[in-house]
Amino acid sequence: MKFYSLNKEAADVSFKKAVINGIAPDRGLYFPRDIKPLSSSFFENIEDQTDHDIAFKAIEQFVSESIPENKLKEILTSVLDFPFPVIELEKNVATLELFHGPTLAFKDVGARFMAHCLGYFLENQNSEVTVLVATSGDTGGAVANGFLGVQGVKVVILYPSGKVSDIQERQLTTLGQNITALEVNGNFDDCQNMVKTAFLDSDLKSEIQLTSANSINVARWLPQMFYFLFAYKKLKNKEQPIVFSVPSGNFGNICAGMVAQKLGLPVAHFIAATNVNDTVPLFMRTQEYSPKMSKATISNAMDVGDPSNFIRIRNLYKNNFTELKNHLSSYSFTDEETKHAILSVYNSCNYITDPHGAVGYLGLKEYQKDKSDTFGVFLETAHPVKFLDVVEETLKLKLPIPSQIQNVLEKNKVSIKIDTYDELKSYLLNK
Numbered sequence: 001m002k003f004y005s006l007n008k009e010a011a012d013v014s015f016k017k018a019v020i021n022g023i024a025p026d027r028g029l030y031f032p033r034d035i036k037p038l039s040s041s042f043f044e045n046i047e048d049q050t051d052h053d054i055a056f057k058a059i060e061q062f063v064s065e066s067i068p069e070n071k072l073k074e075i076l077t078s079v080l081d082f083p084f085p086v087i088e089l090e091k092n093v094a095t096l097e098l099f100h101g102p103t104l105a106f107k108d109v110g111a112r113f114m115a116h117c118l119g120y121f122l123e124n125q126n127s128e129v130t131v132l133v134a135t136s137g138d139t140g141g142a143v144a145n146g147f148l149g150v151q152g153v154k155v156v157i158l159y160p161s162g163k164v165s166d167i168q169e170r171q172l173t174t175l176g177q178n179i180t181a182l183e184v185n186g187n188f189d190d191c192q193n194m195v196k197t198a199f200l201d202s203d204l205k206s207e208i209q210l211t212s213a214n215s216i217n218v219a220r221w222l223p224q225m226f227y228f229l230f231a232y233k234k235l236k237n238k239e240q241p242i243v244f245s246v247p248s249g250n251f252g253n254i255c256a257g258m259v260a261q262k263l264g265l266p267v268a269h270f271i272a273a274t275n276v277n278d279t280v281p282l283f284m285r286t287q288e289y290s291p292k293m294s295k296a297t298i299s300n301a302m303d304v305g306d307p308s309n310f311i312r313i314r315n316l317y318k319n320n321f322t323e324l325k326n327h328l329s330s331y332s333f334t335d336e337e338t339k340h341a342i343l344s345v346y347n348s349c350n351y352i353t354d355p356h357g358a359v360g361y362l363g364l365k366e367y368q369k370d371k372s373d374t375f376g377v378f379l380e381t382a383h384p385v386k387f388l389d390v391v392e393e394t395l396k397l398k399l400p401i402p403s404q405i406q407n408v409l410e411k412n413k414v415s416i417k418i419d420t421y422d423e424l425k426s427y428l429l430n431k
Ligand SMILES: *Cc1c(COP(=O)(O)O)cnc(C)c1O
Pocket: 105, 106, 107, 138, 139, 215, 247, 248, 249, 250, 251, 252, 253, 254, 301, 302, 356, 381, 382
């Protein structure tokens, strides 16, 4: 299968080329040429298949030109080595826990899948690729962990000094080897701008091969469709139509769910739940897309004012607003509402949500006000311990620290402080 650029000026490329480029030369996002539905028997017999088989069948058509069957199976086996539990909390409400990976964030699956693909593409080659990524918190840790020790890949992570949690900072500054953390004197937007500038810099382009590990990269984005298939496997016997509520920032995760629906997954509706960064909820009301500066919230991995994957979603529905509205609803919530949800879910179900999952829960409840006959699944995208301060303060309790986190807390932080783009550039060129 070929991938084309949504800006429609660059040439079609293979999966391999799309992964190495990250973004197309015309600055467009890559998108699969066509999406062939899986057979109806695949869904009828989904409960008889392992997660590895399901994932293989779902992603095969997109990558088979670039990765042979055996290698793909091997990659999926090492990427998907932790569980994805579905826990029913209330009548017609369940949560899909995506935080059992090595960095306790749902981004682990995409980051590890991309790392394995890139590692395979660079095997026995003399070339080296530099993965450049800006993080507001969770992406950096998942990418650092996924790419650690991958031959031929250097990872450079930019994060805003003093603006990520202690746990998040340790996760991206303590690994060493091929991972370097650059601590930027500025905010997340400054980091993001430096990365964007680097991708456009022709001096850099002639010296090094740069790619991105944000969800614009197809290898990070597409494997997220597995979550929705795995959840369906567990919920297939429900009588009601199934809906998913996805806490959304860059809209990569929910877009991957919509690709799963195009593969034939029986999903009645998607709900995109956001914090006060409400560009998409506003668009769904007004049909006008107006990107904004991001605002800081307690669900900081979703502080995005111009979600990069929304263009992929619009494209999935052929830019037809009525079609889109039939499949997607979107609501936004304040930090106060989010804390209130963390508290009420804890009090009524004895379940601890993180601020992102709590936003997903709120989106689901809002949708079910009208559609009480649906069975709703909200995605829990991070372990509550990653947002320790907010959760402990809201619930007035102490959370136990899991061993994955305990390990990084014992290691020493190593970072390089930078102030300007020129410092980033000379760092990259001196390698
Ligand atoms: C990245 C992230 C999100 C948002 O996912 P998108 O695919 O960018 O919409 C939600 N929750 C957590 C914890 C995240 O790290």
